[in-house]
Amino acid sequence: CKISSALRTMYIVRNAEEILQALELPYRVVLVCGAELGLPQVKKYDIETWMPSRQAYSETHSASKFHDFQARRLKLRYRDKGGTLRFMHTLNNTVIASPRILIPLLELNQRPDGSVAIPKVLQPYMGGMQEIVPP
Numbered sequence: 001c002k003i004s005s006a007l008r009t010m011y012i013v014r015n016a017e018e019i020l021q022a023l024e025l026p027y028r029v030v031l032v033c034g035a036e037l038g039l040p041q042v043k044k045y046d047i048e049t050w051m052p053s054r055q056a057y058s059e060t061h062s063a064s065k066f067h068d069f070q071a072r073r074l075k076l077r078y079r080d081k082g083g084t085l086r087f088m089h090t091l092n093n094t095v096i097a098s099p100r101i102l103i104p105l106l107e108l109n110q111r112p113d114g115s116v117a118i119p120k121v122l123q124p125y126m127g128g129m130q131e132i133v134p135p
Helices: 005-022 069-074 098-109 120-126
Strands: 027-031 043-051 056-067 077-079 085-087 090-094
Touching: 005 027, 005 043, 005 056, 005 090, 027 056, 043 098, 056 069, 056 098, 069 090
Parallel strands: none
Antiparallel strands: 027 043, 043 056, 056 090, 077 085
16 A cells, blocks of 8 residues: 555654644644745645743744655655656654754743653653752
């Protein structure tokens, strides 16, 4: 069964959404208009996370479909069932832009005393810590 590049694009968008859901961060998915696409992109989704200090959603992830633009330059091809050589379609997904995701992680989990609650999904990677306490 051949899976279209459009379906694969939605799969990588969903992957980024699952991460934000696990972190319990408010987000939205935005389909970027054609005028804002880079030269190789044929479709792009920005995933924006709420940032209280900005009082706005800001991009923390992006997922793009490049069709065969990159594959042509890299000569990435496959042979279909009929034996014809075809160029692959490529995708790109910035699953987590680490500096940018720190803003909502800290702002949305900071308590009035200055401590920061660590999301449950990250606690195993923080040695079981449940919070970061100021000195």
